[in-house]
Amino acid sequence: MKLLKGIAASAGIAVGKALLLDHEDLRVPPRPVDEAAVPNEIMRFEDALTRTRAQILKIQNQITKELGREHAEIFDAHLMLIEDRTLIEEVIGQLKKTRLSVEYVFSQALRKYTAALAKVGDEYLRERVADINDVGRRILRNLMGERGTRIDQLTERVVLIAYDLSPSDTAVMHKRDVIGFATDIGGRTSHTAIMAKSREVPAVVGLENVTQLIKDGDEVIIDGIDGVVVINPDRDTREAYLTKREEYIASGREFMKIKDSPAVTLDKRKIALCANLELPDEIESIQSHGAEGIGLFRTEYLFLNRKTLPNEEEQFFSYKTVVAQMKPRPVTIRTLDLGGDKFLSQLEMPREMNPFLGWRAIRFCLAMPEIFKPQLRAILRASAFGKTRLMYPMISGLEELRAANDLLNDCKRELHKKGVPYDPKIELGAMIEIPSAALTCDLLADEVSFFSIGTNDLIQYALAADRVNEKIAYLYDPAHPAVLRLLRNIIVSGHRKKMRVSMCGEMAGDPELTIILVGLGLDEMSISAVLLPEIKAIIRSIKFSTAQRIAKEALKFRTGKEVMSFAREHFRQLSKGKSFYGNLRDRREETA
Ligand code: PEP
Ligand code: MG
Numbered sequence: 350m351k352l353l354k355g356i357a358a359s360a361g362i363a364v365g366k367a368l369l370l371d372h373e374d375l376r377v378p379p380r381p382v383d384e385a386a387v388p389n390e391i392m393r394f395e396d397a398l399t400r401t402r403a404q405i406l407k408i409q410n411q412i413t414k415e416l417g418r419e420h421a422e423i424f425d426a427h428l429m430l431i432e433d434r435t436l437i438e439e440v441i442g443q444l445k446k447t448r449l450s451v452e453y454v455f456s457q458a459l460r461k462y463t464a465a466l467a468k469v470g471d472e473y474l475r476e477r478v479a480d481i482n483d484v485g486r487r488i489l490r491n492l493m494g495e496r497g498t499r500i501d502q503l504t505e506r507v508v509l510i511a512y513d514l515s516p517s518d519t520a521v522m523h524k525r526d527v528i529g530f531a532t533d534i535g536g537r538t539s540h541t542a543i544m545a546k547s548r549e550v551p552a553v554v555g556l557e558n559v560t561q562l563i564k565d566g567d568e569v570i571i572d573g574i575d576g577v578v579v580i581n582p583d584r585d586t587r588e589a590y591l592t593k594r595e596e597y598i599a600s601g602r603e604f605m606k607i608k609d610s611p612a613v614t615l616d617k618r619k620i621a622l623c624a625n626l627e628l629p630d631e632i633e634s635i636q637s638h639g640a641e642g643i644g645l646f647r648t649e650y651l652f653l654n655r656k657t658l659p660n661e662e663e664q665f666f667s668y669k670t671v672v673a674q675m676k677p678r679p680v681t682i683r684t685l686d687l688g689g690d691k692f693l694s695q696l697e698m699p700r701e702m703n704p705f706l707g708w709r710a711i712r713f714c715l716a717m718p719e720i721f722k723p724q725l726r727a728i729l730r731a732s733a734f735g736k737t738r739l740m741y742p743m744i745s746g747l748e749e750l751r752a753a754n755d756l757l758n759d760c761k762r763e764l765h766k767k768g769v770p771y772d773p774k775i776e777l778g779a780m781i782e783i784p785s786a787a788l789t790c791d792l793l794a795d796e797v798s799f800f801s802i803g804t805n806d807l808i809q810y811a812l813a814a815d816r817v818n819e820k821i822a823y824l825y826d827p828a829h830p831a832v833l834r835l836l837r838n839i840i841v842s843g844h845r846k847k848m849r850v851s852m853c854g855e856m857a858g859d860p861e862l863t864i865i866l867v868g869l870g871l872d873e874m875s876i877s878a879v880l881l882p883e884i885k886a887i888i889r890s891i892k893f894s895t896a897q898r899i900a901k902e903a904l905k906f907r908t909g910k911e912v913m914s915f916a917r918e919h920f921r922q923l924s925k926g927k928s929f930y931g932n933l934r935d936r937r938e939e940t941a
Pocket of ligand 1: 385645647686782801803805806807853854855
């Protein structure tokens with residue numbers, strides 16, 4: 350048995366068999382295919398070989414041009430493998446015989462081939478193993494498409510173990526196949542972690558070397574509450590985690606009892622409790638957890654895991670569906686936030702040294718009106734079907750906001766001219782997630798009607814701590830005095846101008862910080878649907894006046910650690926005897 354400590358990314362406990370995803374490739378599971386589908390599998394194989402050949406030739410030409418022919422010779426060996434009839438015939442023969450998917454048959458043949466080569470005495474041949482693996486991986490990638498589709502094709506329930514998973518990988522995970530995951534890298538507010546929460550898949554990230562310590566088929570426990578992974582647990586440990594899982598499920602059930610009660614403090618201050626949505630299929634969970642609306646619809650997920658960009662009609666259909674299903678509750682649609690840790694294969698965005706500081710979100714959209722305007726029109730059109738709010742991500746100052754509004758006004762005029770209905774009073778908001786916006790929100794307030802604080806980014810930019818980097822995760826501190834001061838400034842400035850101030854970053858879903866956030870005066874919080882009932886229970890058990898006093902005290906501390914232990918103390922007093930998830934957290938380390 351081995352115990353590893355990482356970062357808790359998505360709550361819940363999973364116990365199951367590990368499936369390792371190595372740096373880039375999934376160890377391909379055997380997927381049966383019908384006899385009638387065999388010719389199609391052969392065609393897929395031939396197609397993958399043709400594509401691989403074209404890719405290698407392209408690389409070879411490029412290297413010849415840049416470095417000279419001798420450096421490109423290595424690719425001759427790759428091309429030879431693609432044309433090797435013995436291997437091709439072996440694959441086709443096995444495919445007909447076993448009727449398992451071509452990627453599985455090919456990966457097995459490749460293993461056999463390289464294992465045989467690795468044993469021969471000839472050094473030259475032994476060195477070819479790396480080449481063969483290289484080209485083999487390329488063929489597999491072409492066979493299986495984007496990584497996402499591979500995760501999508503699992504045939505048994507597994508705990509995924511990977512160096513990293515992209516948000517798009519996580520988006521296609523099915524809860525029934527992937528019961529949990531653990532990764533070497535990553536942070537608590539990465540979009541992979543956020544997606545795992547939405548999919549209700551327990552996850553631990555930032556474990557550094559989990560892929561080296563776990564083997565395929567090991568029994569693994571993922572504890573997404575405390576950020577612990579246990580490899581091959583002994584009986585007692587397994588039992589203890591099964592009990593913890595039961596407690597977690599029971600506490601969830603307990604909270605669900607108040608899901609339809611209003612989120613109102615004991616002295617009657619009402620807070621709107623909304624949910625964040627990544628994919629339209631989350632609506633059911635959002636409604637069943639009692640959300641009062643959608644405070645953040647991350648539209649970029651409609652653009653991921655596909656070969657082409659969704660056009661205006663397709664987007665309109667998705668937005669309209671969500672808006673109509675939520676009616677009469679409001680839906681806040683955030684315009685495209687690509688870049689950072691979310692990329693599209695079909696857009697070939699340039700690789701940047703600092704993607705979170707780079708060509709991202711509104712910056713990208715303003716440079717690409719041919720992508721931005723269809724989205725704006727689609728959102729405006731959806732607004733005719735229910736209460737819709739539109740919000741821009743990553744606004745850094747007034748100029749950007751005005752540029753976006755100019756395009757929005759163009760779109761309104763276009764629709765008006767064509768007689769296409771939309772809500773002319775559609776509410777417009779800016780996400781406040783860049784310190785420059787937080788410090789000038791009095792200026793922004795004149796040109797939008799609400800703010801939504803994106804703490805995931807605001808914290809990373811304020812503290813210069815990359816939200817997806819586990820190495821500096823200790824610096825990524827929502828309770829840092831700088832963060833609290835920024836929050837106070839945003840809320841006070843917003844309220845001075847009579848605006849509604851919401852928070853849609855992960856901080857809003859941390860039960861230990863709820864009292865302070867309520868006390869600072871937030872009007873709305875938008876979080877993962879599963880967290881709604883617990884946060885509501887906390888709001889319902891405090892007085893606003895007490896929360897205000899506690900928030901004021903919190904602002905006097907000098908370090909994040911002090912703020913956090915103060916917040917925890919109040920949380921513990923409040924939740925004593927109640928089955929809050931927060932109470933399931935293991936605090937031995939903190940007190941040690
Ligand atoms: C945020 O930054 O807090 C936010 C809600 O947006 P995202 O996590 O999608 O960047
Ligand atoms: Mg953000």
